[in-house]
Amino acid sequence: MPIGTHPLYLLYILYLLSLLSEKIITTSFQPFPNLLLLIPRQPLEQANTIQTAVVRKACKGDTEAQAWLYRQYSKGMFNICTRMTGNRNDAEDVLQDAFILAFRNLWQLKDPLQFGGWLKRIVVNECIRYSKKNFYWNEWEDERNNTMVEEAAEWWKTVSFEIIQQEIKGLPDGCRQVFNLFVVEDFSHKDIAEQLGISESTSKSQYHRARQLLKERITRQLQAHG
Numbered sequence: 001m002p003i004g005t006h007p008l009y010l011l012y013i014l015y016l017l018s019l020l021s022e023k024i025i026t027t028s029f030q031p032f033p034n035l036l037l038l039i040p041r042q043p044l045e046q047a048n049t050i051q052t053a054v055v056r057k058a059c060k061g062d063t064e065a066q067a068w069l070y071r072q073y074s075k076g077m078f079n080i081c082t083r084m085t086g087n088r089n090d091a092e093d094v095l096q097d098a099f100i101l102a103f104r105n106l107w108q109l110k111d112p113l114q115f116g117g118w119l120k121r122i123v124v125n126e127c128i129r130y131s132k133k134n135f136y137w138n139e140w141e142d143e144r145n146n147t148m149v150e151e152a153a154e155w156w157k158t159v160s161f162e163i164i165q166q167e168i169k170g171l172p173d174g175c176r177q178v179f180n181l182f183v184v185e186d187f188s189h190k191d192i193a194e195q196l197g198i199s200e201s202t203s204k205s206q207y208h209r210a211r212q213l214l215k216e217r218i219t220r221q222l223q224a225h226g
Contacts, residue, residue: 048113055112058103066103073116074099077123079165084127084180086169090134098126124185127177128195135173159218167217168210174202175210182207 057065077098081091102122109118168176177196181187182203187195189203196203 051115052112055106055109055115059106059109069115070099073119077119080120080123081127083165083168083184084124084177085130086171086173086176090130094126094130095123098123101126124181128181131173131177132196135177163218163221164214167214167221170217171210171213174206175213178203178206179210179214 054065054068058069074095078091078095081094081098082088085091085094098119102119109115168179171179178192181192181195182189189200189207192198192203193200
């Protein structure tokens with residue numbers, strides 16, 4: 001029921017008008033201070049309610065509901081795919097596969113409000129599957145692998161992520177994938193090794209190589225453009 005037509009609200013207004021007619025209202029007087037608390041408010045979680053309804057409809061195969069979810073989440077998920085595959089065409093393919101897989105298994109999602117996080121896991125897993133089929137893994141035997149953290153720990157956190165994201169796309173395949181998983185997706189090197197079918201030392205060497213390349217490229221960019 002709209003607030004303006006609620007009986008308690010109308011009672012409150014009539015009371016104020018009666019006081020005005022008797023000229024007894026002062027700036028400090030607050031009649032029925034708690035009365036408005038009794039009037040129902042508009043739902044604060046309307047967006048969550050909408051998503052819950054849409055996810056449930058999409059689970060039943062409703063194509064309009066699935067299209068709504070795609071519009072809501074495709075841009076963010078596409079950015080993940082682009083960052084991890086390194087190019088637009090492959091990112092589009094991975095994104096399409098991820099959404100198909102998500103809609104096919106939507107019945108497994110227990111809480112509709114968790115759709116975004118659930119979808120992201122599917123997207124990341126599809127990117128991993130893509131890399132396992134298409135990437136050749138090199139391992140750099142670099143004596144600095146064990147010392148770089150101490151020399152320049154987390155230096156990239158002081159740089160705009162937009163700049164880093166652009167440079168990530170140009171990294172060699174293995175470096176790009178490991179850096180994304182370790183830094184952006186918060187995987188451990190053990191998890192990365194298990195997911196990609198490589199050794200932990202390979203994951204670490206790919207990560208350190210990625211950091212080295214990013215630092216060199218971003219430093220040149222900042223020196224050239226400020």
